[in-house]
Amino acid sequence: CTHYLFIVVVAVNSTLLTINAGDYIFYTDWAWTSFVIFSISQSLMLVVGACYYLTFTGVPGTATYYALIMTVYTWVAKGAWFALGYPHDFIVTPVWLPSAMLLDLAYWATKKNKHSLILFGGVMCGMSLPLFNMVNLITVADPLETAFKYPRPTLAPYMTPIEPAVGKFYNSPVALGAGAGAVLSVTMAALGCKLNTW
Numbered sequence: 001c002t003h004y005l006f007i008v009v010v011a012v013n014s015t016l017l018t019i020n021a022g023d024y025i026f027y028t029d030w031a032w033t034s035f036v037i038f039s040i041s042q043s044l045m046l047v048v049g050a051c052y053y054l055t056f057t058g059v060p061g062t063a064t065y066y067a068l069i070m071t072v073y074t075w076v077a078k079g080a081w082f083a084l085g086y087p088h089d090f091i092v093t094p095v096w097l098p099s100a101m102l103l104d105l106a107y108w109a110t111k112k113n114k115h116s117l118i119l120f121g122g123v124m125c126g127m128s129l130p131l132f133n134m135v136n137l138i139t140v141a142d143p144l145e146t147a148f149k150y151p152r153p154t155l156a157p158y159m160t161p162i163e164p165a166v167g168k169f170y171n172s173p174v175a176l177g178a179g180a181g182a183v184l185s186v187t188m189a190a191l192g193c194k195l196n197t198w
Helices: 001-026 026-056 062-083 096-109 115-141 143-149 172-198
Strands: none
Touching: 001 062, 026 096, 026 115, 026 172, 062 096, 096 115, 115 172
């Protein structure tokens, strides 16, 4: 019972993270900063739950199934936002599914080797999610247009953004998110596997 309860809790928390993650479209000044932070947070939440579920069942494919649970939860939650008048393309596409498939692939290709899942799967999931997240962004309406159509309260003075140094590596949201995600996701993958040894 504890195992399944954990899966539900992580999936619900992933959904809550995702609802917030879509909001960076509105904060145009902080869009790329938010993109990096939310990409990392989503990849970590995906990898810990998916690795837990995957090693719990021992069946390749359950990581993708876990990502599907996250997707359905999110669609249901964001459907309420759509009912409140938000644009339909604000409801995100399933960016976790391809990353979860990579976790399944790492587990299956290494003949259910848990350590390979942690190392290879964690790196692939952490690196790929920001990429898929950017592809997701390309498919939605122009963020500036959306922001002006659905204005949010002004930022407090202490949160006034600083003009970024354009062209630097650390100003590339996908590269920064993928680099940080690749390192941190390995740790969270290890945690997800470790939770099965209670």
